[in-house]
Amino acid sequence: MSHASPPKPAIARRSPALSGSIRIPGDTSISYRSLMFGGLAAGETRITGLSEDEDVVITSRAMQAMGAAIRKDGDTWIINGVGNGCLIAPEAPLDFGNVGAGCRLVMGLVGVYDFDSTFVGDASLARRPRGRVLDPLRDMGVQVRSAEGDRLPITLRGPRTATPITYRVPMPSAQVKSAVLLAGLNTPGITTVIEPATTRDHTEKMLKGFGADLAVETDARGGRTIRLEGRGRLTGQAIDVPGDPSSTAFPLVAALLVPDSDVTIVNVLMNPTRTGLILTLQAMGARIEVINPRLAGGEDVADLRVRSSRLKGVTVPEERAPSMIDEYPVLAVAAAFAEGTTTMLGLDELRGKEPDRLAAVAAGLKLNGVDCDEGHSSLIVRGRPDGKGLGNAAGDAVATHLDHRIAMSFLVMGLVSQHPVTVDDTTMIATRFPSFMDLMTGLGARIEPIEGKAA
Ligand SMILES: O=C(O)C1=C[C@@H](OP(=O)(O)O)[C@@H](O)[C@H](O)C1
Numbered sequence: 059m060s061h062a063s064p065p066k067p068a069i070a071r072r073s074p075a076l077s078g079s080i081r082i083p084g085d086t087s088i089s090y091r092s093l094m095f096g097g098l099a100a101g102e103t104r105i106t107g108l109s110e111d112e113d114v115v116i117t118s119r120a121m122q123a124m125g126a127a128i129r130k131d132g133d134t135w136i137i138n139g140v141g142n143g144c145l146i147a148p149e150a151p152l153d154f155g156n157v158g159a160g161c162r163l164v165m166g167l168v169g170v171y172d173f174d175s176t177f178v179g180d181a182s183l184a185r186r187p188r189g190r191v192l193d194p195l196r197d198m199g200v201q202v203r204s205a206e207g208d209r210l211p212i213t214l215r216g217p218r219t220a221t222p223i224t225y226r227v228p229m230p231s232a233q234v235k236s237a238v239l240l241a242g243l244n245t246p247g248i249t250t251v252i253e254p255a256t257t258r259d260h261t262e263k264m265l266k267g268f269g270a271d272l273a274v275e276t277d278a279r280g281g282r283t284i285r286l287e288g289r290g291r292l293t294g295q296a297i298d299v300p301g302d303p304s305s306t307a308f309p310l311v312a313a314l315l316v317p318d319s320d321v322t323i324v325n326v327l328m329n330p331t332r333t334g335l336i337l338t339l340q341a342m343g344a345r346i347e348v349i350n351p352r353l354a355g356g357e358d359v360a361d362l363r364v365r366s367s368r369l370k371g372v373t374v375p376e377e378r379a380p381s382m383i384d385e386y387p388v389l390a391v392a393a394a395f396a397e398g399t400t401t402m403l404g405l406d407e408l409r410g411k412e413p414d415r416l417a418a419v420a421a422g423l424k425l426n427g428v429d430c431d432e433g434h435s436s437l438i439v440r441g442r443p444d445g446k447g448l449g450n451a452a453g454d455a456v457a458t459h460l461d462h463r464i465a466m467s468f469l470v471m472g473l474v475s476q477h478p479v480t481v482d483d484t485t486m487i488a489t490r491f492p493s494f495m496d497l498m499t500g501l502g503a504r505i506e507p508i509e510g511k512a513a
């Protein structure tokens with residue numbers, strides 16, 4: 059796989075107790091939606107707590123290329139949006155780097171406009187087919203020109219007037235749901251999206267906050283129907299972005315696993331569509347105390363006190379997958395140190411990530427001595443609470459495939475395994491979760507770059 063910059067391997071070693079209080083950067087899903095909706099809405103949007111990783115830099119560049127004015131004043135991002143329906147044609151291709159979700163959402167947002175928009179990305183992004191988003195856009199009248207098999211680079215051109223559709227999302231995917239709804243914003247009439255299971259609901263909640271005419275109905279089996287009236291007025295908002303629960307997962311699991319640890323993580327988003335990992339870890343016996351639960355800007359938020367715990371294996375049901383989809387790699391690491399067997403079901407969606415995350419996790423576990431079985435859509439991990447024999451004494455590196463969550467999960471593993479754990483690259487941690495290394499080492503984690511070694 060080609061790299062924009064040379065890979066930077068790193069090693070994690072058994073660490074002393076982790077302690078301290080940390081604040082995690084803003085939730086990335088809410089961050090890039092804040093920029094998109096702020097860039098689209100008429101008037102001023104002010105955002106605090108925005109994550110400043112690649113997701114956000116890339117999304118803000120894309121929105122600027124389509125007419126939004128975005129600047130930063132101290133800690134506040136100030137956006138003057140174009141008004142719904144008034145994006146302008148980007149002059150150059152929109153480069154989404156390593157950010158799959160931002161790419162899919164912006165395809166929905168601008169794809170229905172009556173001009174060309176071109177999307178490019180890094181090697182990891184270019185490998186995955188975009189059909190799941192392009193199919194409903196085609197139904198709305200969008201013309202698609204792409205590399206073979208719906209791969210990047212892709213150019214979209216909307217019709218003069220897009221057709222509203224009723225779309226039943228074939229898989230639980232917040233990205234696909236959101237892309238169709240965003241396309242519906244510039245489509246006359248009602249766009250309806252039916253999702254089989256509830257996925258993260260930030261698009262619906264936030265669009266309502268910006269003034270969209272949007273209604274949600276939940277059925278008895280947890281599926282939902284969302285109706286959006288297109289071409290309505292969106293008005294700028296004030297948004298305070300809470301801490302990212304998916305980023306929280308790494309110090310949280312590290313604190314559970316490293317003996318005698320006591321770590322507090324403040325201001326974490328606790329939206330119920332995002333808390334599957336915490337539920338699962340609590341069922342495994344994790345001591346996670348939810349302190350000062352509160353409502354902030356329409357979202358549930360809390361502080362978490364995490365103390366090292368003896369974990370027991372559990373079965374994680376398929377229905378929980380959408381609320382913890384990005385957390386399976388680090389859950390698999392927790393399971394490697396739990397007593398007994400952990401069975402994770404319904405993991406089909408992990409195969410559609412950049413890269414196939416189920417295969418990447420299973421390969422990393424095996425390389426580090428973990429007894430596990432990779433099924434087509436399941437992962438079974440038999441844990442070793444004492445960490446004996448786990449890790450890789452020879453220094454063989456986990457293949458991260460440009461995936462920041464694979465890299466961070468295995469670095470967490472190395473903090474407790476008998477032998478160190480090496481990962482072949484951390485460059486994408488530096489762009490996707492830039493404060494990870496400092497936060498972790500500040501708590502006492504022994505993670506170091508390996509200078510001068512090509513993985
Ligand atoms: O909507 C979003 O912001 C996201 C949705 C999820 O993807 P899927 O919709 O493919 O499950 C998640 O994995 C991704 O990191 C962010």
Ligand SMILES: C=C(OP(=O)(O)O)C(=O)O
Pocket residue numbers: 156157158159160384411412463
């Ligand atoms: C899958 C993820 O993001 P993306 O799709 O944006 O690469 C993620 O953040 O775990």
